[in-house]
Amino acid sequence: MATRRPPRVAVWKFASCDGCQLTLLDCEDELLAVADAVEIANFREASRAVVEGPYDLSLVEGSITTAEDARRIREVRAQSRFLVTIGACATAGGIQALRNFADVEEYRRVVYARPEYITTLASSTAIREHVAVDFELRGCPIDKSQLLEVISAFLVDRVPNVPTESVCIECKRRGNVCVVVAHGAPCLGPVTQTGCGAICPAFHRGCYGCFGPMDSPNTAALIPLLEHTGMTPAAVRRFFSTFNAAAPAFRAATESVAEASSPP
Amino acid sequence: MNALTVGEKRTLERKDLAHLLSALRSAGYRVVGPTIRDGAIVYGEIGREEDLPIGWTDRQDAGTYRLERRTDSAVFGFNVGPHSWKKYLFPSRERLWTAHKTGTSFEIAPEPREEVAFAFLGMRACELAGLDVSDRVFDGKVHDPGYHARRTRLLRIAVQCGQAGGTCFCVSMGTGPAVRRGFDLALTEILSPARHYFLVEVGTEAGAAVLVDVPLGPAEGPDTEAANEIVARTAASMGRTLNVDGIHDLLLSNPEHPRWEIVARRCLSCTNCTMVCPTCFCHTTEEVPDLGGDRVERWRRWDSCFNLEFTSLHGSSVRKSGLSRYRQWLTHKLAGWYDQFDTSGCIGCGRCITWCPVGIDITEEVAAIRTVPSKPGAKP
Numbered sequence: 001m002a003t004r005r006p007p008r009v010a011v012w013k014f015a016s017c018d019g020c021q022l023t024l025l026d027c028e029d030e031l032l033a034v035a036d037a038v039e040i041a042n043f044r045e046a047s048r049a050v051v052e053g054p055y056d057l058s059l060v061e062g063s064i065t066t067a068e069d070a071r072r073i074r075e076v077r078a079q080s081r082f083l084v085t086i087g088a089c090a091t092a093g094g095i096q097a098l099r100n101f102a103d104v105e106e107y108r109r110v111v112y113a114r115p116e117y118i119t120t121l122a123s124s125t126a127i128r129e130h131v132a133v134d135f136e137l138r139g140c141p142i143d144k145s146q147l148l149e150v151i152s153a154f155l156v157d158r159v160p161n162v163p164t165e166s167v168c169i170e171c172k173r174r175g176n177v178c179v180v181v182a183h184g185a186p187c188l189g190p191v192t193q194t195g196c197g198a199i200c201p202a203f204h205r206g207c208y209g210c211f212g213p214m215d216s217p218n219t220a221a222l223i224p225l226l227e228h229t230g231m232t233p234a235a236v237r238r239f240f241s242t243f244n245a246a247a248p249a250f251r252a253a254t255e256s257v258a259e260a261s262s263p264p
Numbered sequence: 265m266n267a268l269t270v271g272e273k274r275t276l277e278r279k280d281l282a283h284l285l286s287a288l289r290s291a292g293y294r295v296v297g298p299t300i301r302d303g304a305i306v307y308g309e310i311g312r313e314e315d316l317p318i319g320w321t322d323r324q325d326a327g328t329y330r331l332e333r334r335t336d337s338a339v340f341g342f343n344v345g346p347h348s349w350k351k352y353l354f355p356s357r358e359r360l361w362t363a364h365k366t367g368t369s370f371e372i373a374p375e376p377r378e379e380v381a382f383a384f385l386g387m388r389a390c391e392l393a394g395l396d397v398s399d400r401v402f403d404g405k406v407h408d409p410g411y412h413a414r415r416t417r418l419l420r421i422a423v424q425c426g427q428a429g430g431t432c433f434c435v436s437m438g439t440g441p442a443v444r445r446g447f448d449l450a451l452t453e454i455l456s457p458a459r460h461y462f463l464v465e466v467g468t469e470a471g472a473a474v475l476v477d478v479p480l481g482p483a484e485g486p487d488t489e490a491a492n493e494i495v496a497r498t499a500a501s502m503g504r505t506l507n508v509d510g511i512h513d514l515l516l517s518n519p520e521h522p523r524w525e526i527v528a529r530r531c532l533s534c535t536n537c538t539m540v541c542p543t544c545f546c547h548t549t550e551e552v553p554d555l556g557g558d559r560v561e562r563w564r565r566w567d568s569c570f571n572l573e574f575t576s577l578h579g580s581s582v583r584k585s586g587l588s589r590y591r592q593w594l595t596h597k598l599a600g601w602y603d604q605f606d607t608s609g610c611i612g613c614g615r616c617i618t619w620c621p622v623g624i625d626i627t628e629e630v631a632a633i634r635t636v637p638s639k640p641g642a643k644p
């Protein structure tokens with residue numbers, strides 16, 4: 001049997017906080033097995049040594065916020081056999097996509113002492129809006145075991161087993177007491193994709209929606225429930241407008257709650 | 265020394281409840297039962313009697329649950345919570361086997377089965393009925409070795425409900441509140457200003473065996489009468505009703521009823537109803553390989569008919585709309601189960617009503633379909 005060259009993996013960063021890349025570094029015990037199974041050819045967060053492409057698997061963190069990045073992602077795509085986006089920034093535009101609903105020019109003038117140094121696009125967009133993406137791994141940040149699942153699925157050419165169901169099912173498998181029913185707390189779990197292991201409800205907090213919309217989110221049914229827990233319409237809009245604000249289902253939910261009733 | 269026979273009754277003073285617990289432990293049982301956690305009464309390990317929700321109760325309605333202090337110190341003065349006993353017999357996650365690579369082939373090692381002897385303390389009448397339903401699913405035509413190993417030595421210590429919960433409808437389903445069969449021991453808690461005690465009924469020899477060294481008193485006519493009265497009061501104060509007359513045909517002949525559309529607008533497809541239901545058994549399996557590809561584990565986990573991926577065949581789901589998923593759940597639970605298991609899938613515990621975040625009520629949905637059945641072939 002001919003020995004196959006280990007698959008070459010690259011990790012790329014766009015507009016992001018590095019948290020998802022750190023998840024890969026955080027796989028302490030598993031990292032040796034990962035390093036055995038693949039050649040980490042380009043991972044600047046971990047090592048300066050860079051092996052030139054092409055790459056068998058590119059993990060892409062971050063969103064596209066500049067013209068330069070919009071060009072660079074096309075280069076990455078051209079060098080990658082499989083391209084997997086990781087995290088809320090790469091899959092939905094991240095928290096920085098709040099700019100999509102605001103006046104970026106005004107931000108630039110107000111926030112920066114020398115606004116002329118800042119070149120930026122008016123929006124923060126998911127990678128799939130620029131190039132073809134083979135798999136999207138959600139989360140802010142991504143979950144370590146889901147990342148390992150994606151890598152091992154890639155190694156044997158199968159579809160990753162990453163469920164798209166609600167957080168509630170995981171909450172119940174874990175035996176949590178529902179914070180909505182037992183405490184009247186607001187929770188995005190019923191419309192959010194599982195993956196985190198229902199951490200927040202396990203600590204008596206509602207879900208914040210880090211993994212973005214689940215596969216069939218009925219946000220219209222959840223909004224009256226959120227309001228029933230005491231949230232104002234403005235608070236409901238904010239609840240949907242965090243790390244996955246620009247994910248289509250969450251954006252539509254935000255827009256469906258009347259702006260008029262939010263404070264000026 | 266008590267040498268009791270099946271069907272005999274005795275009394276157990278409240279102060280002697282701890283003796284029953286230690287008798288269970290010395291007989292080798294792992295005692296699990298109601299305990300307070302995170303603002304609800306859930307099922308967990310019962311090490312000492314203080315682990316039980318003494319003096320607590322729950323107030324339940326569609327989509328809401330609140331833990332409250334009682335004015336007395338009843339030990340079992342509450343109804344069912346978000347957990348059901350299925351979490352012990354059919355755990356939410358279970359490894360089924362492990363395969364190892366051996367050269368060019370592989371070997372499968374089945375999961376070692378340790379026979380646990382659980383004692384379920386505080387099973388309600390509806391839950392005994394639920395256990396019977398689960399037995400038909402996992403230990404009937406289909407034989408599930410894990411379920412069987414955990415079920416075989418199970419000791420069922422029932423408690424008759426001293427009050428009905430806000431979402432209960434066991435009377436309609438013919439499953440309670442009186443505990444009539446399928447128990448090893450049955451307790452009725454009797455609390456009067458003068459005396460706090462339990463009426464104990466022996467259901468099986470295994471039940472009698474744990475009572476051998478427990479201090480018991482005689483059960484007189486008035487004790488049995490008091491217990492019967494408690495259960496009759498509970499039955500009369502049931503929170504909800506569900507008319508099951510001809511329900512199989514009613515549901516199966518109304519697939520286009522406009523009510524499905526109405527409930528689907530409210531339903532989140534969140535799966536909570538199926539997760540809390542003591543009889544819902546749907547699951548999925550997944551293979552978890554290691555990175556080197558030398559070892560793979562097969563795991564089973566709870567799944568739900570409310571999940572889009574649950575009916576994903578060839579890359580697309582058979583039940584795409586929330587409507588089709590809610591309808592599947594309700595018609596299977598209340599009609600399809602009769603064809604499949606010769607029983608209703610619902611035991612009237614009310615959990616799906618309480619723990620539905622938006623408060624969808626199975627009894628209300630059936631009533632709506634019953635009120636205006638659609639003409640055959642009519643479109644919503």
Ligand code: SF4
Nearest residue numbers: 168171178179187189
């Ligand atoms: S706490 Fe949130 S995620 Fe958990 S079951 Fe309730 S609504 Fe769902």
Ligand code: SF4
Nearest residue numbers: 541610611613614616
């Ligand atoms: S369908 Fe609802 S009421 Fe019936 S057994 Fe299941 S959870 Fe209980």
Ligand code: SF4
Nearest residue numbers: 531532534535537620
């Ligand atoms: S009926 Fe309620 S608990 Fe069940 S899936 Fe729909 S919203 Fe969730």
